[in-house]
Amino acid sequence: MTGPRTFDVAVIGAGLVGSAIARRFGATRLSTVLIEARDDVGDGTSKANTAILHTGFDAKPGTLEARLVARGYHLLGDYAAATGIPVERTGALLVAWDDEQLAALPGLRDKARRNGYAECSIVDSRQVYHQVPDLAPGALGGLTVPGESITCTWTTNLALATEAVRRGVTLLRGHRVTAVRDDGTRTWLSTAHGDIGARWVVNAAGLGSDAVDRLFGHERFTVTPRRGELLVFDKLARPKAPRIVLPVPSKVGKGVLISPTIYGNVMLGPTAEDLGDRAATGTSEAGFAFLREKGAALMPSLLDEEVTAAYAGLRAAIDADDYLIDVDESRRYVLAGGIRSTGLTACLAIAEHVASLVDGVLDLAERPGLPPPPRMPNLGEAGPRPYQDAAAIAADPEYGRIVCFCERVTRGEIRDAFASPIPPSTVDGLRRRTRAMNGRCQGFYCGAEVAALAESGGRPR
Numbered sequence: 001m002t003g004p005r006t007f008d009v010a011v012i013g014a015g016l017v018g019s020a021i022a023r024r025f026g027a028t029r030l031s032t033v034l035i036e037a038r039d040d041v042g043d044g045t046s047k048a049n050t051a052i053l054h055t056g057f058d059a060k061p062g063t064l065e066a067r068l069v070a071r072g073y074h075l076l077g078d079y080a081a082a083t084g085i086p087v088e089r090t091g092a093l094l095v096a097w098d099d100e101q102l103a104a105l106p107g108l109r110d111k112a113r114r115n116g117y118a119e120c121s122i123v124d125s126r127q128v129y130h131q132v133p134d135l136a137p138g139a140l141g142g143l144t145v146p147g148e149s150i151t152c153t154w155t156t157n158l159a160l161a162t163e164a165v166r167r168g169v170t171l172l173r174g175h176r177v178t179a180v181r182d183d184g185t186r187t188w189l190s191t192a193h194g195d196i197g198a199r200w201v202v203n204a205a206g207l208g209s210d211a212v213d214r215l216f217g218h219e220r221f222t223v224t225p226r227r228g229e230l231l232v233f234d235k236l237a238r239p240k241a242p243r244i245v246l247p248v249p250s251k252v253g254k255g256v257l258i259s260p261t262i263y264g265n266v267m268l269g270p271t272a273e274d275l276g277d278r279a280a281t282g283t284s285e286a287g288f289a290f291l292r293e294k295g296a297a298l299m300p301s302l303l304d305e306e307v308t309a310a311y312a313g314l315r316a317a318i319d320a321d322d323y324l325i326d327v328d329e330s331r332r333y334v335l336a337g338g339i340r341s342t343g344l345t346a347c348l349a350i351a352e353h354v355a356s357l358v359d360g361v362l363d364l365a366e367r368p369g370l371p372p373p374p375r376m377p378n379l380g381e382a383g384p385r386p387y388q389d390a391a392a393i394a395a396d397p398e399y400g401r402i403v404c405f406c407e408r409v410t411r412g413e414i415r416d417a418f419a420s421p422i423p424p425s426t427v428d429g430l431r432r433r434t435r436a437m438n439g440r441c442q443g444f445y446c447g448a449e450v451a452a453l454a455e456s457g458g459r460p461r
């Protein structure tokens with residue numbers, strides 16, 4: 001960027017929440033910029049969560065989070081159908097392993113009803129093992145949550161950001177906001193690539209949201225990075241987890257779950273460790289030991305399966321039990337902070353809520369002639385992928401040329417990723433768009449060819 005540029009609205013943070021908010025403002029006549037510190041959208045907290053589409057059955061009734069998760073569940077479900085974001089309606093089962101947990105099930109069912117979700121049912125141990133036969137012995141009963149689903153957080157984030165760009169939003173990657181200056185009519189955001197001016201600013205910076213909030217003169221919360229480590233088991237383990245298996249929540253948190261993934265694997269985790277380092281996304285020996293101990297207690301046979309990958313994500317935990325979404329009209333500033341892992345489900349409802357807070361101050365009337373939602377490439381195992389599509393291969397042989405054999409990723413998909421409105425800037429970004437190198441060999445066999453294709457912008461040499 002060669003000189004200062006000005007916009008009506010600047011959204012800081014291109015994760016799920018920021019991308020959804022930018023998409024919402026992009027539907028208006030307002031000029032909008034989406035500013036991301038990292039080199040890709042969804043490269044922070046949003047890329048490494050449990051990827052569950054929540055009904056909101058277990059949210060704290062009466063909170064903003066409960067309301068927005070319940071609303072977002074339906075909004076994101078509809079958006080996924082329109083854009084091709086993969087969703088599997090697996091359902092979930094909370095399992096009670098002792099008398100105290102069993103006694104808690106009626107209260108959890110009643111809590112779900114207070115949150116507007118009336119589909120939960122209490123089942124006995126026989127029904128528990130009918131639903132998930134590979135569970136460890138000793139389960140006393142359970143609570144079904146048939147609406148809980150699995151989805152793809154990568155595709156969701158990319159779809160929202162892509163639609164924002166197609167609606168005219170300017171996306172600036174690699175632009176970390178380091179300072180703020182208010183001239184009375186505009187706020188100037190300083191970055192290493194120049195200043196960006198905006199009439200209004202929305203802070204959706206995730207792990208950095210408290211730091212940005214302080215730039216606007218507030219001292220109201222501190223983000224504590226909470227590391228969640230997960231183990232990902234091979235696709236051969238998938239029959240063991242036909243649905244999401246949840247623990248009965250305790251005073252110390254929701255605990256470790258077992259979940260199928262949209263990519264055909266099984267996931268065990270997460271841990272919950274508060275850290276001081278906001279970049280500590282590495283896994284740990286202690287985390288692995290903890291997860292193996294929990295896995296042995298929940299489903300011993302799962303530990304006989306091969307571990308394909310392990311990863312860790314950082315959640316933006318704050319010292320409050322609700323989202324922190326607020327407007328400072330004097331500074332023309334909106335904060336969307338304290339958004340935990342439920343932000344995947346709630347992102348579109350959060351965008352809707354943020355818009356309602358400034359409607360009337362800003363003209364949010366939808367402009368005519370908006371482009372249709374983007375149609376995203378399918379990364380899920382439940383639907384057909386290009387290597388299985390004879391018609392697609394006949395029309396374009398590149399969809400029949402597999403590069404990554406573990407995940408069945410083709411040269412055509414890699415080429416398409418680089419030709420998209422938001423092409424990857426790194427090999428990791430390409431992973432999130434195609435699944436390349438995410439399989440059993442973790443890029444051992446295909447890494448060189450994938451790297452060469454990435455270097456050439458998806459074009460074979």
